[in-house]
Every structure is written in structure tokens, then in C-alpha cells.
Amino acid sequence: HPLDNADDFENLFNAVRHLMIDGYEFMMIVSGGGRAEGQLRKLLAALGLLQTVTIVPRLRPWRSVLATGDIFIQPQPSSTFNILLLEAMSVGSAVAACQGGVDDLIIEGQTAVIFDPNDELSIVGVLQRLLDRRDFARKIAKSAQEYLRQNHTVSKMISATLATYHDAQQWLKE
Numbered sequence: 001h002p003l004d005n006a007d008d009f010e011n012l013f014n015a016v017r018h019l020m021i022d023g024y025e026f027m028m029i030v031s032g033g034g035r036a037e038g039q040l041r042k043l044l045a046a047l048g049l050l051q052t053v054t055i056v057p058r059l060r061p062w063r064s065v066l067a068t069g070d071i072f073i074q075p076q077p078s079s080t081f082n083i084l085l086l087e088a089m090s091v092g093s094a095v096a097a098c099q100g101g102v103d104d105l106i107i108e109g110q111t112a113v114i115f116d117p118n119d120e121l122s123i124v125g126v127l128q129r130l131l132d133r134r135d136f137a138r139k140i141a142k143s144a145q146e147y148l149r150q151n152h153t154v155s156k157m158i159s160a161t162l163a164t165y166h167d168a169q170q171w172l173k174e
Contacts, residue, residue, distance in 0.1 A: 003034035003055070006043060008076045008117075013040075015123035017047045024131055028053045028073075031065070067091040070137065071130050076117050077101030086152065089144040094137035096126045105152075111144035 003009075009030070016028060030040070030053060037055060044053050059065050062084065066072065072088035077100035085105055089095060097106045098117035106112045113130060116122040130137040 006039040
């Protein structure tokens with residue numbers, strides 16, 4: 001997620017603060033850069049989260065970075081296909097994602113657990129569920145991997161691309 005708007009992360013960071021106050025111990029990595037990075041660092045300092053949340057530049061190879069985490073969080077709806085979400089699912093991370101956006105990868109209770117990005121208590125609840133119920137988090141992660149194997153193979157993507165080209169050619173002929 002680009003770090004261009006601090007508001008995109010405010011409720012998530014407040015939710016993380018609630019979890020820390022409740023005694024949860026974890027680390028969070030925010031990967032990326034952008035105009036709001038300075039504001040985000042100030043917000044983390046104000047919330048007392050500098051020891052818990054770390055902002056790092058986008059690292060490569062990204063897949064190996066994702067594989068080190070247990071939970072992948074999509075903090076805001078995506079208006080485009082989110083390749084990081086796909087990668088997180090493929091390496092077996094449980095996904096907590098917000099409502100809305102265009103990703104067909106996000107299926108409530110099957111490939112992800114859904115929260116309202118404008119409601120920090122919704123975010124807290126989803127993260128608590130994944131942190132407290134490790135078996136449930138593993139089930140979501142495995143289900144997402146199976147969904148990818150069934151629906152997002154290279155051969156299916158090639159077939160869909162070829163069908164799109166065929167449809168475009170037919171449209172041009174008309």
C-alpha cells in the first residue's frame with residue numbers, strides 16, 4: 001500500500017494500540033514509501049507504537065518477506081488487483097482485509113477475514129480473532145491457498161487473456 005495518505009492507516013494503528021494495551025505481543029511491518037511517511041512516523045510516536053510498528057522500504061524479493069509474517073493486512077480497499085495480496089495468500093499468510101475494492105481474492109470466511117476500515121473496533125476484532133484462534137487463522141490461510149490453486153493458475157490467466165483479445169477482435173470487426 002503506498003504511504004501517500006496517513007488517514008489510510010490511522011484506524012489500523014489505533015487498533016494496534018488497543019491490542020498492545022490488551023497485552024498482545026507482536027510486530028508489524030508497514031512496507032512502502034510515499035508522501036505521508038513522515039506523518040505516519042509521527043502518528044506511531046504519538047501512539048507509542050515505535051517499538052511495535054516499523055516502516056521499511058518495499059523490499060525485494062517480496063515473496064520471501066511475506067513468508068515471514070503470519071497475518072497480511074490490507075488496510076484500505078484496492079482499486080486495482082493487489083499482487084501483494086495474491087503473494088501473501090500464496091505463501092500461507094492469513095489475510096485480514098477491508099471491505100470494498102475490486103479484488104476477487106477476498107472472500108469472507110474463505111480466503112480472508114473482513115473488517116470495516118473506518119471502524120477501529122472492527123479491525124481490533126478481526127485481528128484478535130486471528131491472533132487468538134491460530135487454528136482458524138491457519139484454516140483461512142490454507143483455504144486461500146486452495147482457492148488460488150483452483151482459480152488463479154497461469155493457464156487460467158492465459159486463457160482469460162486470450163478470451164479478452166478474442167472479444168476485442170470481435171468488437172473491432174463489428
